[in-house]
Amino acid sequence: MAETTAGPKREPADGAGALVPPPRRNGALVLTAAVVTVVLWASAFIGIRGAGPHFDPGALALLRMAVGTVALTVIALRRGIRLPPRRHWLLVAVWGVGWFCVYNLALNAAEHTLDAGTAAMVVNLAPLMVVVFSGLFLREGFPKPLLIGAPIAFGGVVLIGLNSSTKSGALDIAGLLLALLAAVMYAGCTLLQKHLLSQGSDATTLTWLGAAAGTVALLPWSGSLVGALETAPLDATLWVVYLGIFPTAIAFTTWAYVLQRSTAGQTSATTYVVPAIAILLSWLILGEVPTPLMFVGGALCLLGVLVTRLRRRPPAQARP
Numbered sequence: 434m435a436e437t438t439a440g441p442k443r444e445p446a447d448g449a450g451a452l453v454p455p456p457r458r459n460g461a462l463v464l465t466a467a468v469v470t471v472v473l474w475a476s477a478f479i480g481i482r483g484a485g486p487h488f489d490p491g492a493l494a495l496l497r498m499a500v501g502t503v504a505l506t507v508i509a510l511r512r513g514i515r516l517p518p519r520r521h522w523l524l525v526a527v528w529g530v531g532w533f534c535v536y537n538l539a540l541n542a543a544e545h546t547l548d549a550g551t552a553a554m555v556v557n558l559a560p561l562m563v564v565v566f567s568g569l570f571l572r573e574g575f576p577k578p579l580l581i582g583a584p585i586a587f588g589g590v591v592l593i594g595l596n597s598s599t600k601s602g603a604l605d606i607a608g609l610l611l612a613l614l615a616a617v618m619y620a621g622c623t624l625l626q627k628h629l630l631s632q633g634s635d636a637t638t639l640t641w642l643g644a645a646a647g648t649v650a651l652l653p654w655s656g657s658l659v660g661a662l663e664t665a666p667l668d669a670t671l672w673v674v675y676l677g678i679f680p681t682a683i684a685f686t687t688w689a690y691v692l693q694r695s696t697a698g699q700t701s702a703t704t705y706v707v708p709a710i711a712i713l714l715s716w717l718i719l720g721e722v723p724t725p726l727m728f729v730g731g732a733l734c735l736l737g738v739l740v741t742r743l744r745r746r747p748p749a750q751a752r753p
Contacts, residue, residue: 463694466687467703473687475710477680479718481544483672487665490541491654493673496662498533498648500677501685505641508686515635517642524629525639526646532622533647539615546608553708554594555612559619561587563701566624571631573696578743583698586705586737592730593708596723620701626689627697636689644681702741709734 484493517525544552564583567573629639662670692700709731715721723731 459694463691466690467700470684470687470691471704471706472710473680473684474704475707475714477676477684478711479714480672480676480680481541482719484665484669484676485541485544487669488661488673489654489657490538490545491651492658492661493541494534494537495648495651495654495658496670496673497676497681498537498644498651500674501533501681502641502644502648504678504682505637505644505686508682509637509641512637514641515638517629517634517639518632521629521632521634524625525634525642528622528625528629529643529646530650531618532626533644534650536615536618536622537647538651539611539618543608543611543615546605547612551594551609552612554591555609556616556619557587557590557705557708558613559616559623560698560701560704562616562620563623564698566620567627567697571624571627571697573698576698579696579698579702579741582737582740582743583702583705584737585740586702586734589730589733589735589737590705590708592733593712593727594730596726596730623692623697623701627692627700630689630693636693637686640685640689644685699741703738705734706738 481493488496540552540556543555547555561583564575564579568575626639626643630636688700691703712721712723712727712731716723
């Protein structure tokens with residue numbers, strides 16, 4: 434992470450003597466936010482497992498986003514709403530609909546027809562896409578640790594996926610295409626969000642506006658949601674409420690915080706820890722004992738993400 438210093442340091446003369454805060458605290462906050470994000474996103478798999486059988490993909494996404502938008506409204510009001518420039522409003526709406534509506538619908542629908550392992554493998558192509566396209570279009574370059582670590586972590590996801598399949602039969606092409614659509618939306622929305630944040634958009638306000646746009650786009654599933662609420666058991670509904678507050682409102686807020694302070698490639702590669710944490714939570718909460726190869730896959734995920742976070746040592750300066 435960021436290197437530590439003994440105290441504040443001064444900028445050069447052209448900085449008018451302004452004090453630069455030590456990066457140690459910043460680095461600790463970014464690391465904490467990243468941990469919160471991946472743990473809460475991993476817990477979402479448990480929540481979807483509990484609610485999925487009682488809600489169709491649209492109803493599940495709508496209730497989750499409606500709850501999440503309410504929670505994000507509270508967060509945004511407490512932190513202060515700072516609207517992005519008017520020229521970015523259309524991009525914010527497109528980003529919100531893509532990330533919070535299309536992605537959720539595609540992923541929920543894919544997991545109805547694909548086994549969990551296949552869905553995870555396809556969707557986790559997204560961080561690799563982000564690494565490539567952020568280097569090309571956001572000028573983040575191709576740091577060697579990222580190019581090495583991301584494929585290692587993806588290999589861990591593949592190993593977990595091959596050993597966590599729960600459905601049998603022929604591969605469903607429609608489900609595969611939906612999972613691929615989810616991966617494309619994940620990658621595209623991450624890049625667009627990074628662009629908006631780099632243009633000065635406030636992270637919390639941006640997340641709140643995007644969630645509201647996604648919720649509005651999901652309103653056509655209101656009738657399905659009403660029907661599901663009439664028949665779903667209370668614990669399934671409470672799982673969706675949990676999904677809205679924690680993996681959506683809180684985790685997407687911390688995700689935006691990390692993304693604003695790190696590269697898109699590094700931030701997205703960090704989410705390769707999610708499958709490893711998910712199998713541990715399934716073991717602890719659902720009693721689903723992982724296979725030895727799933728443990729190996731989880732270790733590869735952790736190793737790959739650790740490699741992506743390494744910093745290259747700057748070259749030694751030649752003495753005059």
